[in-house]
Amino acid sequence: MNEILPHVLELKEDDRVFEHPFLAPGMPPFELEIGCGNGRFIAARATKNPEQPYLAVERMMERLRRCSRKAANGPTGELKNLDFIRVEAGRFVRDLLPDHCVKAMYLFFPDPWPKRRHHKNRFFQREMCDTLTRIFVPGGIMYISTDHEEYFKEMYKYLSEDNRFEEIAPLIREEDEQTDFERLFLSKGDPIYHCAFQLRS
Numbered sequence: 001m002n003e004i005l006p007h008v009l010e011l012k013e014d015d016r017v018f019e020h021p022f023l024a025p026g027m028p029p030f031e032l033e034i035g036c037g038n039g040r041f042i043a044a045r046a047t048k049n050p051e052q053p054y055l056a057v058e059r060m061m062e063r064l065r066r067c068s069r070k071a072a073n074g075p076t077g078e079l080k081n082l083d084f085i086r087v088e089a090g091r092f093v094r095d096l097l098p099d100h101c102v103k104a105m106y107l108f109f110p111d112p113w114p115k116r117r118h119h120k121n122r123f124f125q126r127e128m129c130d131t132l133t134r135i136f137v138p139g140g141i142m143y144i145s146t147d148h149e150e151y152f153k154e155m156y157k158y159l160s161e162d163n164r165f166e167e168i169a170p171l172i173r174e175e176d177e178q179t180d181f182e183r184l185f186l187s188k189g190d191p192i193y194h195c196a197f198q199l200r201s
């Protein structure tokens with residue numbers, strides 16, 4: 001794993017383990033955003049909660065450059081509690097994260113892959129419930145927002161049918177924590193679907 005920009009680490013295809021200071025003994029479990037785009041949400045969160053470690057996964061270099069700038073030069077200075085990882089998100093959570101290290105996972109406006117033959121590319125498949133059960137600490141929370149009704153219903157079905165999770169109030173974000181895609185859809189008046197599910201203790 002290399003640091004390719006300030007606060008941005010890259011995992012290579014042959015990396016088999018993920019090592020990070022946030023995984024050191026005594027550290028609190030971290031919060032994780034998947035496909036963070038330009039990092040608007042996670043940087044706002046990390047600014048407000050300096051004691052809470054945050055990681056965010058993104059694969060597009062252009063977006064990671066903006067993320068890097070936000071973490072290196074936040075409104076309160078450098079955000080020491082926030083790092084970004086350049087890696088394929090499914091592989092990261094499924095194969096590289098150790099057990100019981102994540103307190104919350106945020107999935108906002110994931111690529112919907114609308115054509116049926118492309119659904120296999122979606123990040124959230126039914127097996128994701130098993131992965132969450134493995135990587136979450138007890139009480140860990142999965143937060144989802146999307147404009148795509150059909151994908152939303154699918155994710156909602158997987159989580160609501162799984163007795164290991166219970167539905168809780170969704171996270172409706174104030175303006176400063178809204179993602180770039182969220183602001184775009186809100187400006188067009190499009191409906192946005194939110195849900196949150198907590199792993200039972």
Ligand SMILES: C[S@@+](CC[C@H](N)C(=O)[O-])C[C@H]1O[C@@H](n2cnc3c(N)ncnc32)[C@H](O)[C@@H]1O
Pocket residue numbers: 034035036037038057058059060063087088089090108109110111179180181182
């Ligand atoms: C529709 S955008 C939403 C970005 C951000 N969450 C927002 O709401 O503004 C989806 C993001 O997920 C990233 N992404 C999609 N698939 C990914 C994958 N398999 N691994 C890592 N990042 C991925 C894309 O590069 C993109 O930035």
